[in-house]
Amino acid sequence: MRLIFATLGFLLVAPPAGADSYEEHDYVLNCSGCHRIDGTGSRTVPSLLAMPELNGKPGARKYWVRVPGAAQAPLSDARLAALMNWLVQRFTGGQPKPEYTAEEVGRLRSNPLRDPIAKRNEIRNSRPR
Amino acid sequence: MSRLDRWFEGMTRQSARRVSRRNWLSRFGGVLVGGAALPLLPVARAAEKHTVGEDGVKGREGDPTRCEYWRHCAIDGFLCSCCGGSHTACPPGTEMSPVTWIGTCRNPADGKDYIISYNDCCGKTFCGRCLCNRNEGERPLYHWYRNNDINWCGGAKAQTYSCSTAVVVKTAKEAQPEK
Numbered sequence A: 001m002r003l004i005f006a007t008l009g010f011l012l013v014a015p016p017a018g019a020d021s022y023e024e025h026d027y028v029l030n031c032s033g034c035h036r037i038d039g040t041g042s043r044t045v046p047s048l049l050a051m052p053e054l055n056g057k058p059g060a061r062k063y064w065v066r067v068p069g070a071a072q073a074p075l076s077d078a079r080l081a082a083l084m085n086w087l088v089q090r091f092t093g094g095q096p097k098p099e100y101t102a103e104e105v106g107r108l109r110s111n112p113l114r115d116p117i118a119k120r121n122e123i124r125n126s127r128p129r
Numbered sequence B: 001m002s003r004l005d006r007w008f009e010g011m012t013r014q015s016a017r018r019v020s021r022r023n024w025l026s027r028f029g030g031v032l033v034g035g036a037a038l039p040l041l042p043v044a045r046a047a048e049k050h051t052v053g054e055d056g057v058k059g060r061e062g063d064p065t066r067c068e069y070w071r072h073c074a075i076d077g078f079l080c081s082c083c084g085g086s087h088t089a090c091p092p093g094t095e096m097s098p099v100t101w102i103g104t105c106r107n108p109a110d111g112k113d114y115i116i117s118y119n120d121c122c123g124k125t126f127c128g129r130c131l132c133n134r135n136e137g138e139r140p141l142y143h144w145y146r147n148n149d150i151n152w153c154g155g156a157k158a159q160t161y162s163c164s165t166a167v168v169v170k171t172a173k174e175a176q177p178e179k
Helices: A002-013 A022-030 A048-055 A058-065 A077-092 A102-109 A118-125 B001-018 B021-040 B042-047
Strands: B048-052 B056-062 B076-078 B102-107 B112-117 B120-122 B131-133 B161-164 B167-171
Touching: A022 A077, A022 B102, A022 B112, A022 B167, A048 A058, A048 A077, A058 A077, A058 A102, A077 A102, B042 B076, B076 B102, B076 B161
Parallel strands: none
Antiparallel strands: B048 B056, B076 B131, B102 B112, B112 B167, B120 B161
């Protein structure tokens, strides 16, 4: 009987799907509108599932923060750094090494890319370090 | 295993000695009838005020065809609920744009903030009914991915804007604007 009450109690208070962290919240609100919840992008927006193609190549770490969507996001440097660490982990399967800091992100985003697609192709065609 | 068997046997014999079959039947019948009568209680009927939306989120009885409906706090456009669709589905003959503008709204039923995705429905001429323009938490056009004045049908096959939905994505960690 106790088990039944416990189950009923859980069902009554169980919340609907909630953002698990501020990083996920920030991703949904600031990135997923264009890149979509699963990161697949669309006809006009690059897929985040292609991030492993750039991972480890020279310039990729800086590039990811300097793209317009990240650099201009209405988030503090600390929140953006946390979001970038979460995002790289999610889409490349490993934490950035070392992790992004607020100071580094602040420095990088002050110099946003003028031609992100050209820069992306340049990094993709370079050899890994 | 034999210990479990012995324990179970003991329990069964004990209950057979203490509880009569009629006693068990009467209690079981009580539970059946009581369970069926529960929704007739005033408490159960009062709880129905909080209806559950199509996407499983509780909401105060509200009218999805009105701009004041809680999910529409940041909307700008024609409500699909007035155009042959609903607040979560596009009208027949239109396609939901995969890219969208996203905001947060507070649900008065539980006081929580929810992330709402205002996906546009595209492919037919604009609906023209129930125009709403609330824009809470919207960003200026230079933050284009947080702005609702641009045509989000740009990501769909056909770029003609018809109407807007208001789909709950998740509960939000905080209301807009972020700290």
